[in-house]
Amino acid sequence: xxxxxxxxxxxxxxxxxxxxxxxxxxxxxxxxxxxxxxxxxxxxxxxxxxxxxxxxxxxxxxxxxxxxxxxxxxxxxxxxxxxxxxxxxxxxxxxxxxxxxxxxxxxxxxxxxxxxxxxxxxxxxxxxxxxxxxxxxxxxxxxxxxxxxxxxxxxxxxxxxxxxxxxxxxxxxxxxxxxxxxxxxxxxxxxxxxxxxxxxxxxxxxxxxxxxxxxxxxxxxxxxxxxxxxx
Amino acid sequence: xxxxxxxxxxxxxxxxxxxxxxxxxxxxxxxxxxxxxxxxxxxxxxxxxxxxxxxxxxxxxxxxxxxxxxxxxxxxxxxxxxxxxxxxxxxxxxxxxxxxxxxxxxxxxxxxxxxxxxxxxxxxxxxxxxxxxxxxxxxxxxxxxxxxxxxxxxxxxxxxxxxxxxxxxxxxxxxxxxxxxxxxxxxxxxxxxxxxxxxxxxxxxxxxxxxxxxxxxxxxxxxxxxxxxxx
Numbered sequence: 001x002x003x004x005x006x007x008x009x010x011x012x013x014x015x016x017x018x019x020x021x022x023x024x025x026x027x028x029x030x031x032x033x034x035x036x037x038x039x040x041x042x043x044x045x046x047x048x049x050x051x052x053x054x055x056x057x058x059x060x061x062x063x064x065x066x067x068x069x070x071x072x073x074x075x076x077x078x079x080x081x082x083x084x085x086x087x088x089x090x091x092x093x094x095x096x097x098x099x100x101x102x103x104x105x106x107x108x109x110x111x112x113x114x115x116x117x118x119x120x121x122x123x124x125x126x127x128x129x130x131x132x133x134x135x136x137x138x139x140x141x142x143x144x145x146x147x148x149x150x151x152x153x154x155x156x157x158x159x160x161x162x163x164x165x166x167x168x169x170x171x172x173x174x175x176x177x178x179x180x181x182x183x184x185x186x187x188x189x190x191x192x193x194x195x196x197x198x199x200x201x202x203x204x205x206x207x208x209x210x211x212x213x214x215x216x217x218x219x220x221x222x223x224x225x226x227x228x229x230x231x
Numbered sequence: 232x233x234x235x236x237x238x239x240x241x242x243x244x245x246x247x248x249x250x251x252x253x254x255x256x257x258x259x260x261x262x263x264x265x266x267x268x269x270x271x272x273x274x275x276x277x278x279x280x281x282x283x284x285x286x287x288x289x290x291x292x293x294x295x296x297x298x299x300x301x302x303x304x305x306x307x308x309x310x311x312x313x314x315x316x317x318x319x320x321x322x323x324x325x326x327x328x329x330x331x332x333x334x335x336x337x338x339x340x341x342x343x344x345x346x347x348x349x350x351x352x353x354x355x356x357x358x359x360x361x362x363x364x365x366x367x368x369x370x371x372x373x374x375x376x377x378x379x380x381x382x383x384x385x386x387x388x389x390x391x392x393x394x395x396x397x398x399x400x401x402x403x404x405x406x407x408x409x410x411x412x413x414x415x416x417x418x419x420x421x422x423x424x425x426x427x428x429x430x431x432x433x434x435x436x437x438x439x440x441x442x443x444x445x446x447x448x449x450x451x452x453x454x455x456x457x458x459x460x461x462x
């Protein structure tokens with residue numbers, strides 16, 4: 001599965017969140033992930049944008065929520081790129097994709113509810129994008145919401161790294177699927193490790209996860225066996 | 232009360248709806264209404280935009296719903312004009328205004344509901360603007376929704392004229408308030424009528440409305456009297 005991350009930010013270079021996410025995406029060294037920044041300086045090449053959409057199965061909009069909505073350049077992108085006949089309507093070719101949203105907030109997430117300062121939930125505010133996904137026949141994935149990145153602790157940021165990387169590439173969200181994803185990620189990192197020590201360390205971690213996973217599978221099998229005997 | 236109509240449309244000159252609404256606004260010959268088109272060719276003069284907001288009590292966003300949202304230039308306008316310290320936050324000066332939306336749809340309105348082609352209601356899709364109104368401490372007016380203007384019959388368009396003009400300038404939405412509004416509009420038109428015949432016709436209509444209104448007031452007074460006697 002190939003993933004296209006469409007990044008829109010009015011002030012991209014100054015955004016700590018976006019620089020952090022870019023770093024994490026590059027760390028993945030995953031040729032299946034395309035990082036695509038909408039550049040306000042250049043005019044949009046509609047053909048190239050449409051080709052990118054054709055080539056990827058999971059499409060992600062990544063942006064900060066300003067005025068409870070998309071940035072203007074991503075709004076314009078919708079008008080220019082998602083044309084009738086290409087994106088929807090007769091002969092449309094984009095149906096069946098997955099659609100994800102990585103949205104960053106300047107306010108705490110718990111203000112986004114009835115009684116909170118922002119009154120409405122993120123689900124309510126993102127309805128226009130959900131309506132777009134319906135129109136395009138895209139599967140709407142649960143958004144990844146990043147709230148007040150600048151106040152996050154180191155451990156929160158570490159958790160974000162995993163959540164973000166999984167959001168870009170994870171197919172199977174079951175426990176087994178997540179384990180397999182970790183093993184795959186570590187295998188890639190082992191291949192690209194720049195020192196032998198690092199390579200050895202990563203291999204140890206990966207093998208440990210694999211062993212745990214095997215042991216769990218065995219335990220599950222034993223439990224099944226006991227159940228069968230009891231019946 | 233002064234009203235500012237901020238008009239945003241990706242293809243303004245080709246829009247039958249917008250040309251029709253502009254004509255109706257001009258017909259009003261009401262110096263209290265400012266028609267303000269966001270021009271994509273010119274760069275935004277933030278100072279001038281903020282001054283316009285200061286000078287008006289009712290602010291209206293008028294736009295076609297594309298991708299269930301505002302046009303990109305109006306989205307950009309929000310970021311540029313509604314700045315912290317001016318529009319919200321400490322020392323903000325814009326609180327207490329009225330906020331209206333005139334939105335046009337390409338699809339029939341009844342598709343905008345659960346089970347309809349567009350799935351969500353207009354109230355759901357406009358939540359980001361309602362959240363904006365909350366943030367700015369503006370009173371959110373019931374939106375004026377114009378659905379499939381090009382298929383409207385003549386009588387539907389006539390009704391739209393009244394609804395639209397009232398949406399721009401009506402303060403008191405009671406029956407009495409609406410009557411007074413009609414009388415005021417007709418008085419303005421009588422003043423600007425270009426022939427004596429037209430002037431006489433309009434005067435007859437206005438006097439008829441005024442008479443009906445007086446008669447209704449008298450009837451209401453009689454009903455009150457009867458009620459009082461019965462008690």
